[in-house]
Amino acid sequence: xxxxxxxxxxxxxxxxxxxxxxxxxxxxxxxxxxxxxxxxxxxxxxxxxxxxxxxxxxxxxxxxxxxxxxxxxxxxxxxxxxxxxxxxxxxxxxxxxxxxxxxxxxxxxxxxxxxxxxxxxxxxxxxxxxxxxxxxxxxxxxxxxxxxxxxxxxxxxxxxxxxxxxxxxxxxxxxxxxxxxxxxxxxxxxxxxxxxxxxxxxxxxxxxxxxxxxxxxxxxxxxxxxxxxxxxxxxxxxxxxxxxxxxxxxxxxxxxxxxxxxxxxxxxxxxxxxxxxxxxxxxxxxxxxxxxxxxxxxxxxxxxxxxxxxxxxxxxxxxxxxxxxxxxxxxxxxxxxxxxxxxxxxxxxxxxxxxxxxxxxxxxxxxxxxxxxxxx
Numbered sequence: 001x002x003x004x005x006x007x008x009x010x011x012x013x014x015x016x017x018x019x020x021x022x023x024x025x026x027x028x029x030x031x032x033x034x035x036x037x038x039x040x041x042x043x044x045x046x047x048x049x050x051x052x053x054x055x056x057x058x059x060x061x062x063x064x065x066x067x068x069x070x071x072x073x074x075x076x077x078x079x080x081x082x083x084x085x086x087x088x089x090x091x092x093x094x095x096x097x098x099x100x101x102x103x104x105x106x107x108x109x110x111x112x113x114x115x116x117x118x119x120x121x122x123x124x125x126x127x128x129x130x131x132x133x134x135x136x137x138x139x140x141x142x143x144x145x146x147x148x149x150x151x152x153x154x155x156x157x158x159x160x161x162x163x164x165x166x167x168x169x170x171x172x173x174x175x176x177x178x179x180x181x182x183x184x185x186x187x188x189x190x191x192x193x194x195x196x197x198x199x200x201x202x203x204x205x206x207x208x209x210x211x212x213x214x215x216x217x218x219x220x221x222x223x224x225x226x227x228x229x230x231x232x233x234x235x236x237x238x239x240x241x242x243x244x245x246x247x248x249x250x251x252x253x254x255x256x257x258x259x260x261x262x263x264x265x266x267x268x269x270x271x272x273x274x275x276x277x278x279x280x281x282x283x284x285x286x287x288x289x290x291x292x293x294x295x296x297x298x299x300x301x302x303x304x305x306x307x308x309x310x311x312x313x314x315x316x317x318x319x320x321x322x323x324x325x326x327x328x329x330x331x332x333x334x335x336x337x338x339x340x341x342x343x344x345x346x347x348x349x350x351x352x353x354x355x356x357x358x359x360x361x362x363x364x365x366x367x368x369x370x371x372x373x374x375x376x
Contacts, residue, residue: 010231011035011043040219044230049202051237052192055171056184058204060211062218063225063233067167067187070201071095071134072102073217074163074183077203077210081107084127086160088135089114090142090346093335095134095165115139119150122158132161137176138168138281141294141330141354142347143268145277148284152180167191167321168292172244173285177206183214189319191291193236194243196322200225200233243323246359247291253362254355254369258295263303263373265351269293292320294330294354304329304353313360313368320356325365328354 016035018024026034035041045063053061064070075098079085087099089112099110111125118135133155135146148164155162161182166174170191176184186192188200205211218224225233248271255269270281271289281289297303308316308327317326318333328334330348343349357365 008043008047008231008234011038011227013042013227014038038227039222039224042224042227042230044227044234045225048188048200048225048230048234048237051234052171052186052188052202053204055175055237055240056166056177056204057175058177058184058206058211059208060215061202061204062211062214062223063188063230064201064203064218064223065225065229066199067165067185067189067201068094068098069223070185070187070203071098071163071165073214073221073223074134074185074203075099075103075108075132076217076221077183077205077213078131078161078163079103079108082129083107084109084111084130086111086113086122086125086130086133088112088118088133088139088146090139090144091134091136092140092165093330093338096338099134115144115146119147119154122154122160126158130158130160132163132182134163134165136165136168137174137284138270138290138292140168140292140334141268141328141352143168143270143275143292143294145270145275145281145284147277147280148174148176148179148181152182156180168290169285170240170244170290172241173288173290177204179284182206182210188233190321191244191247192240193233194240194321194323195232195236196319196324198229198232198236200229243359244291245288247321247357248288250359250362250365251291251293251355251357252289254357254365255293257366257369258293261370261373263297264295265298266296267293268295291357292354293357294352296349297351297353300351304351307353307372310372311368313365314355314372320354322356323359325358325360326356328356330354 048063049061163183164176164181165185167187184204314327
């Protein structure tokens with residue numbers, strides 16, 4: 001009896017069998033047509049990579065064990081000892097830690113570029129062995145929006161590659177490879193998987209040559225994602241567009257409400273007409289603005305603490321993008337490794353709160369935040 005599952009089974013195996021030497025030779029002669037060892041390839045991790053690749057309209061992708069593993073693979077795709085990279089100044093703290101602490105040990109140096117210069121003249125920041133620029137489509141945690149097309153033009157004018165972390169935007173808002181980026185990086189843990197039960201990453205290449213290099217890096221460094229995590233992430237991907245649309249609708253209403261609160265000094269959300277990159281975000285995000293926002297309170301830990309303690313629908317959790325809402329405190333979590341001076345320069349103060357807006361009934365979320373702020 002033949003079995004035809006609608007859903008790909010979980011291939012929870014570390015190795016695959018061969019019938020004879022002829023089949024083994026076919027494996028090496030036709031890469032991708034057969035499987036040997038799950039670090040080298042597994043139907044589940046390949047299915048996830050193929051799905052993310054299609055979402056980003058790429059030439060090939062690899063699924064990795066985390067978003068940080070994806071960024072590591074992206075860096076190694078273009079860099080070796082003695083090379084230099086540029087990085088957006090306001091980027092996820094884990095990314096800067098990777099560059100500062102680990103890649104520096106491999107002989108790869110970094111220079112941070114202020115947001116205003118990312119899409120302009122990069123000449124003042126270049127060194128003889130500068131290879132790439134790393135940035136985020138929508139920055140974490142201040143929600144600045146990069147003009148990807150302009151950044152790509154600025155990079156390619158100097159022979160640099162552009163690597164874009166597209167986690168916050170997702171391909172639903174922006175397909176960065178179509179705008180000129182060379183690699184698209186995702187923490188699949190966040191919106192792509194979407195249910196706070198998977199740790200995974202993915203990196204997608206615009207060219208087949210880079211895709212092959214990423215595959216080699218993933219296999220050699222053992223970055224490949226496990227079958228179970230891959231299967232769960234693929235399941236989450238099936239509702240990505242529906243979830244992102246719901247996240248965006250809720251976040252827009254919450255941003256509007258927060259902007260009217262006397263205790264809120266500023267709201268950072270690309271969907272607000274007052275946001276400096278609102279028009280760019282509307283065009284680049286196809287009318288959607290995502291589910292992430294941050295807002296600024298009185299610059300005191302006690303004020304933030306009271307709101308965290310009073311809120312019932314926004315638990316304090318140092319991650320984002322699940323179907324359930326949460327809040328985070330960048331100064332004490334994602335950007336904790338920065339010095340106080342560095343955080344102040346970036347605008348990441350002790351009064352900054354980041355919200356990951358879920359897909360719950362928005363009236364409940366609004367009421368919860370209003371009561372939390374009224375007692376803050």
